[in-house]
Amino acid sequence: MAKTFTIGIDLGGTNLKIALFNKNLRCINRHILSTTALGNKDALIAAIIGSVRAILARNRISREQVVGVGMGLPGPIDVEKGVVHFFPNIPGWKDVALERILEKALQLPVRIDNDANVMALAEFKRGAARGSRNAVCITLGTGVGGGLIIDGALYRGSGFAAGEIGHMPVNEEGPDCNCGGSGCLEAYVGNKRILSRARRVFKRQISLEELSRRAQRGDRKAIALWSEVGLKLGVALTGVVNLLNPDCIVIGGGVANAGKILFDTIKETIYIRAMIVQAKQVKVVKAKLGNEAGMIGAALLFERG
Amino acid sequence: MAKTFTIGIDLGGTNLKIALFNKNLRCINRHILSTTALGNKDALIAAIIGSVRAILARNRISREQVVGVGMGLPGPIDVEKGVVHFFPNIPGWKDVALERILEKALQLPVRIDNDANVMALAEFKRGAARGSRNAVCITLGTGVGGGLIIDGALYRGSGFAAGEIGHMPVNEEGPDCNCGGSGCLEAYVGNKRILSRARRVFKRQISLEELSRRAQRGDRKAIALWSEVGLKLGVALTGVVNLLNPDCIVIGGGVANAGKILFDTIKETIYIRAMIVQAKQVKVVKAKLGNEAGMIGAALLFERG
Numbered sequence: 083m084a085k086t087f088t089i090g091i092d093l094g095g096t097n098l099k100i101a102l103f104n105k106n107l108r109c110i111n112r113h114i115l116s117t118t119a120l121g122n123k124d125a126l127i128a129a130i131i132g133s134v135r136a137i138l139a140r141n142r143i144s145r146e147q148v149v150g151v152g153m154g155l156p157g158p159i160d161v162e163k164g165v166v167h168f169f170p171n172i173p174g175w176k177d178v179a180l181e182r183i184l185e186k187a188l189q190l191p192v193r194i195d196n197d198a199n200v201m202a203l204a205e206f207k208r209g210a211a212r213g214s215r216n217a218v219c220i221t222l223g224t225g226v227g228g229g230l231i232i233d234g235a236l237y238r239g240s241g242f243a244a245g246e247i248g249h250m251p252v253n254e255e256g257p258d259c260n261c262g263g264s265g266c267l268e269a270y271v272g273n274k275r276i277l278s279r280a281r282r283v284f285k286r287q288i289s290l291e292e293l294s295r296r297a298q299r300g301d302r303k304a305i306a307l308w309s310e311v312g313l314k315l316g317v318a319l320t321g322v323v324n325l326l327n328p329d330c331i332v333i334g335g336g337v338a339n340a341g342k343i344l345f346d347t348i349k350e351t352i353y354i355r356a357m358i359v360q361a362k363q364v365k366v367v368k369a370k371l372g373n374e375a376g377m378i379g380a381a382l383l384f385e386r387g
Numbered sequence: 388m389a390k391t392f393t394i395g396i397d398l399g400g401t402n403l404k405i406a407l408f409n410k411n412l413r414c415i416n417r418h419i420l421s422t423t424a425l426g427n428k429d430a431l432i433a434a435i436i437g438s439v440r441a442i443l444a445r446n447r448i449s450r451e452q453v454v455g456v457g458m459g460l461p462g463p464i465d466v467e468k469g470v471v472h473f474f475p476n477i478p479g480w481k482d483v484a485l486e487r488i489l490e491k492a493l494q495l496p497v498r499i500d501n502d503a504n505v506m507a508l509a510e511f512k513r514g515a516a517r518g519s520r521n522a523v524c525i526t527l528g529t530g531v532g533g534g535l536i537i538d539g540a541l542y543r544g545s546g547f548a549a550g551e552i553g554h555m556p557v558n559e560e561g562p563d564c565n566c567g568g569s570g571c572l573e574a575y576v577g578n579k580r581i582l583s584r585a586r587r588v589f590k591r592q593i594s595l596e597e598l599s600r601r602a603q604r605g606d607r608k609a610i611a612l613w614s615e616v617g618l619k620l621g622v623a624l625t626g627v628v629n630l631l632n633p634d635c636i637v638i639g640g641g642v643a644n645a646g647k648i649l650f651d652t653i654k655e656t657i658y659i660r661a662m663i664v665q666a667k668q669v670k671v672v673k674a675k676l677g678n679e680a681g682m683i684g685a686a687l688l689f690e691r692g
Contacts, residue, residue, distance in 0.1 A: 158664050167664065216545045228630070232537050239632025240521045243664040250626035251660070253558055254619070263625060263660040314559070320568060321555035321626060325533070327544025355556070355568040359463050359472065359548040 087143055088384050089134055091153040092197065092376025093117065095171040095224075098126075100133045101377040102141055107208070107385075111141050112377070123174040131187045150191035151184065152380035154200030161195055161242045170225075170260070193383040195238075197376055198245055201369075202229025203236050204379030205332045209370035214330040218322055219369070220247050220315075222337035226268040230326070248272075252317050267318040271311050273337065280307060294340045308343045315344075316351020323356045323364055334369025392448055393689050394439055396458040397502065397681025398422065400476040400529075403431075405438045406682040407446055412513070412690075416446050417682070428479040436492045455496035456489065457685035459505030466500055466547045475530075475565070498688040500543075502681055503550055506674075507534025508541050509684030510637045514675035519635040523627055524674070525552050525620075527642030531573040535631070553577075557623050572623040576616050578642065585612060599645045613648045620649075621656020628661045628669055639674025 086105040091098065094117065101112040115133060120126050134151055138144070157169035164181025184192040195203075202211075202219035211217040217231040226248025230237040238244055248268035249261045256265020269275065273290065280288045283303050296304035319331060333348070349366050356364075371378055391410040396403065399422065406417040420438060425431050439456055443449070462474035469486020489497040500508075507516075507524035516522035522536040531553025535542040543549055553573035554566045561570020574580065578595065585593045588608050601609035624636060638653070654671050661669075676683055 216549075230630075232542060233540075235538075237537060237631075239665070239668075240634035241632050241664045241668040243662065243668075244521075244630065244632040246629040246632075246662060246665070249629040249662055250555075251622050252556065253560075254622045255558075261629075261662050263629075263662070317556050317559040322630065324551040324554040324566075324568075325535075325549065325627065325630070326542075327546050327549040327551075329545035357548065357551060357554055357566050357568070359546045360544075360551070363544075363546040363548075 085147060085149045087147050088149045088381040089137065089151040090377035090379070090381030091130065091134075091151065092200070092380060093130070093153060093155050094197070094376075095156060095169075098129060098133065099373075099377055100137055101374075101381070102137050102143070103378075103381045107378065107381060109374070109377070111137060113137055117172070123178065126172070127180070127183060130184065134188055134190075145189060148190055150193060150384045151188060152200070152383035153180075153192070153194045154197040154376045154380045155180075155194055156197050158241075158243050159194055159196050161238060164192070164194055166194070191384075195380075195383055196229075196242070196245075198227030198229045199236055199238060200229075200379030200383070201227070201334065201371075201375040202231060202245070202332075202379070203382050204371050204375040205334070205369055206231045206236070207382055207385070208378055209375065210332045210367045211330045214328075216326060216328040217330040217332060218247070218319070218326065218328045219332040219334070220319075221369075222271065222273075222315075222333065222335035224273045226272060227335075232326075247318060247322060250318050250321060252314055267314060270314040271337070276307070276311060276337065279310075283307060290336060290340075297343050298341055305343055308340050309347045311337070311340070312344045312347025313351055316348045317355065319348065319366075320352050320355040323352055323360045327360045327363060329363055329365065331364060331366045332369050333366065334372070334375065338368055390452060390454045392452050393454045393686040394442065394456040395682035395684070395686030396435065396439075396456065397505070397685060398435070398458060398460050399502070399681075400461060400474075403434060403438065404678075404682055405442055406679075406686070407442050407448070408683075408686045412683065412686060414679070414682070416442060418442055422477070428483065431477070432485070432488060435489065439493055439495075450494055453495055455498060455689045456493060457505070457688035458485075458497070458499045459502040459681045459685045460485075460499055461502050463546075463548050464499055464501050466543060469497070469499055471499070496689075500685075500688055501534075501547070501550075503532030503534045504541055504543060505534075505684030505688065506532070506639065506676075506680040507536060507550070507637075507684070508687050509676050509680040510639070510674055511536045511541070512687055512690070513683055514680065515637045515672045516635045519633075521631060521633040522635040522637060523552070523624070523631065523633045524637040524639065525624075526674075527576065527578075527620075527638065527640035529578045531577060532640075537631075552623060552627060555623050555626060557619055572619060575619040576642070581612070581616060581642065584615075588612060595641060595645075602648050603646055610648055613645050614652045616642070616645070617649045617652025618656055621653045622660065624653065624671075625657055625660040628657055628665045632665045632668060634668055634670070636669060636671045637674050638671065639677070639680065643673055
């Protein structure tokens with residue numbers, strides 16, 4: 083029987099998302115599970131196995147028809163060995179040979195990678211960075227993730243840990259960061275940081291969505307706040323642009339929905355601060371695949387080239 | 388007749404260095420010319436042509452025995468078209484099709500590239516980054532140059548302008564840089580900047596060599612000065628390490644002779660500030676090829692793989 087289906091799984095701190103794709107990578111069926119309710123490592127692994135079996139059963143697909151199971155995971159991964167080093171936001175994982183565990187249980191080929199890498203792969207092959215040769219993909223959420231496409235392929239680095247744009251220092255004397263460094267981009271533009279600044283400015287709790295709406299309606303305080311976020315992103319990306327001379331920067335994640343003000347400030351900062359050859363070359367675009375990127379990219383781990 | 392010789396040329400703001408290499412890339416003969424005395428663009432091109440002809444004649448080598456002429460040049464280059472965009476420190480060059488001009492005059496294959504790229508290639512294939520897979524090479528002089536080895540090959544970027552580590556911002560509010568940006572690494576650790584700080588501290592003119600000797604002898608002021616330079620380099624390299632997860636950083640150029648204090652501060656800063664997987668992976672080493680790197684790397688432009 084021809085192998086025509088691929089499974090893509092996107093594991094996050096909140097949800098486990100699983101999708102079944104046909105050979106053209108169209109999504110046939112998907113399912114979402116809450117990860118927070120699952121508890122410990124073994125329960126989470128059991129849930130992954132269970133959800134793969136369930137989606138195959140539900141769609142009457144046999145193991146023999148499946149190319150493999152790809153997974154994007156929220157932490158550093160040894161891609162060669164198929165080992166999860168740890169998850170910063172899910173306790174209890176330390177050097178877990180997840181690929182082997184899943185392959186044994188499912189009797190299917192499994193490939194795992196970091197979630198930001200998987201998203202970059204999706205945007206490069208099917209999204210906003212299509213046709214690009216060198217692309218930088220950045221995801222703005224609680225953390226700031228990044229993935230790099232170099233000379234037409236996902237670049238993972240010597241320890242499979244490349245792409246951490248969120249942990250490039252933008253100010254050597256800046257605030258401490260969760261990563262152990264100081265003045266990292268993430269310490270300025272992570273979700274929580276933006277929200278706490280907004281709370282100070284508006285003297286009350288305010289959501290990212292409201293902050294974006296206010297800015298779009300012309301609220302000066304909201305505009306100033308997004309401009310500040312855009313400036314920090316622009317400074318960090320200026321460093322990336324001068325270093326890597328990419329042709330495309332893709333910006334995704336919740337914060338990317340802030341809209342024109344954010345993107346305009348980023349573009350302007352790069353245009354003013356980056357070197358002339360590099361600045362002329364690069365376009366800054368919004369991610370296209372949204373919440374699907376993780377699952378699509380995970381499935382793409384099985385595509386050649 | 389077998390093609391066994393390669394010519395490597397290193398053009399700088401001060402000198403034009405030319406070397407003749409045999410097929411094992413051993414230098415058979417070399418020659419240095421002052422570029423400052425040469426005057427305008429046409430005179431410089433004539434000098435390049437003359438020096439190639441002279442070194443071949445002097446060694447009784449015919450054109451038929453030569454693989455090609457490689458050149459490292461001090462500015463942004465369109466490697467595909469063989470065009471010099473401009474030289475920041477040599478006036479009068481704007482989009483010059485140097486490769487074609489030289490090929491026509493010399494009747495030999497010519498390849499040109501940026502000097503920092505060529506140095507990175509040399510250190511990667513014959514020097515301190517040998518055996519590395521992902522390496523970052525940085526040259527500390529009047530300017531701060533950089534070249535990147537990615538997945539075992541020189542990475543040039545979409546407009547052949549990648550590697551500008553000197554123009555990564557380390558402080559968004561930092562001093563203006565020659566490149567048009569602000570707070571770039573080069574604005575802190577370029578030669579002139581170090582010397583002017585030294586002049587303020589020691590209340591007199593002081594050379595880089597003396598500054599290094601003083602630090603090695605335990606002079607506190609000199610040590611403090613090199614520590615500050617090392618810290619700035621360490622912060623910028625922390626960003627590069629988190630972003631690219633290289634296994635090797637090679638540091639060359641005049642400033643690299645400052646010795647242990649400088650290297651220790653750089654290593655310590657990366658070790659403290661970079662992310663754990665990336666920090667564990669990377670070694671920081673001194674360049675091996677010194678002033679030869681440019682000529683060797685230029686000749687290596689003709690080596691496959």
